[in-house]
Amino acid sequence: MSLNSSTQFNPILVADVGGTNARFALITSFDDTTNQFAIEHNNTFPSANFGSLEKALEHYLSTVPHIVPKRACLAVAGPIKAGQVHLTNLGWHFSVNDFKAYFELNELDVINDFAAFAYAAPYLSPSQNVVIKAGQADDNANIGVMGPGTGFGAACLVRTSHSTSVLSSEGGHISLAAVTELDALLIQELKKEHQHVSVETVFSGPGITHLYKAMAAVKGQSPKNLDAAQISSLANSGECDVCDATLNQFCDWIGSVAGDLSLAYGALGGLFIGGGILPRMQARLLESRFVERFSQKGIMSQYTGQIPVTLVTQDNIPLIGAAACLHNAN
Template sequence: MSGITKFEPIIVADIGGTNARFAVVTDFDATSSQFVIAHHQTFVSAQFDSMQSLLAAYIQALPFAQPQRAALAVAGPMKGQTVNLTNLGWCFTLTELQSQFQLSQLKVINDFAAFAYAAPYLQAEQNLLVKAGTPEQNANIAVMGPGTGFGAAALVFNGESRTVLSCEAGHISLAAVTDLQRQLLVEINKEVSHVSVENVFSGAGLERLYRAMAKVNNLPVEPYTAADISQLALSGQSDICHKTLVQFCEWIGSVAGDLALTFGARGGVFIGGGILPRMQEVLLHCDFSQRFVQKGIMTHYVQDIPVTLVTQDNIPFIGAAASLLVH
């Protein structure tokens, strides 16, 4: 039986530059903390000229009356009430969208804010524990992940209320903690004047890290893509590519520990993005956990923080819906 009676359905969406995925959250079971998600549909974003026409197409396809609530996760910047989807050339305001579709509630959040909102509702059996620990109840949670870029956010608890803190952690300076990393930074710094977290932990960053690793090891640099590097490493065809992946996974452990300290994330750290799920074995067997806790006098602070690699589907839908329910 549902934990909430007369649940008002919510249109949820994950709007990206390539695809736009929609669904309707039809119920929420408070006992299991799980959302019921149905009526999935995917559109090619570029086939529409605006957010309004895209949303209208989904609503028209529903076999029932339009829900009065909507929550959208978008891969784009927001400023006040204005949302810009740069890759699509779309710009809209929340007020206009809410008025046009006569919505009683509308929320638009970025994709990593959705990840943070979703964190308390994830199912442990669908995800992968990378570092064991004991999360504190009602403590801050950090989310992060490398993909096309690097995103991060935090779910912040304040007594009985909670909210999401968005940030630009991908652009903080990347620190070296080993002699090898210091050598790698020197090489990477020849390509980019500011070595940020995103400059290493992203698709393009993996390629940059490979080039630096080859140079440090006095090997020729091949024109490998990120996909090439991963494939050659995981298939055992290239030792230098495998070393690159190991370094990628270990170094991101340091970054995860830094963000755990920054956000006070004693409720846990969750890692997503499109890259790390493809290199699970390397992540599990490298020194990720040791790098995560190597924080000098604050090692005790991060020692018991668990880290989870999120492979569960529908995170943007869950997070979007959750953003309407938190207070």
């Protein structure tokens, strides 16, 4: 059954489960005119308060005793293999089939957080997000999503004339390519400490520190023992030229990575960037060479030139994606 603003239906349970928090909500309708899901009874609980996801969900359901959802989609920050879900940071594990039976659900999907991001992409609000690169999105073409955070995630919403599905990937472990002479020098330094210099080696929380150390070496300076937050603070205050150069390089170089992934995914429907890092670098990203490096793809430069790129800053992405997963399937 498709959701729309005039259909009466049992609310759909959605969840965003991470190492820090477990967030639950109910999707009560979908408005075709605004392309937005109605999210109600949105509650967040510290994951550490519960010994399992079952206990956390039981607690949430106790806050809405008048509603008994029969359909659910959970977005989780962990691997899903052969119907088994492992939330590594919490030590939680469950079987999808057992979970479905325990809560007497007629339908249950469990997806990872970047798959949820991909499902959510067509339903995001333009007014709540930031255009990094203008373009002409093809409404029937694939959409790419990516983002540096604790690691580097990437996925693709594959769209055909009949259906949509999500292609999950390990795009963060692609070998990082050098485009400029500085890129090459940095990779040379990074290889001294990392056997495989991947996208995630640089474009992640720990990656900022790796890039800072390499940048210091290239500039002939001794690096200090700084974490990503300290590097950002010193860069933004103007107290450290190496830190400033590190963040500028981060924003420039990720443009090339974003362009590569857009080509790999055929993302003429647009590329959306999330994760916890770049929204905090918004001004620097907009002033960087991101757009230039995104588009510089030789004979395919016209192709990448038409792809719009959006920095996603709105909240509730995993919940929207969980809702969209079920919405797309019906």
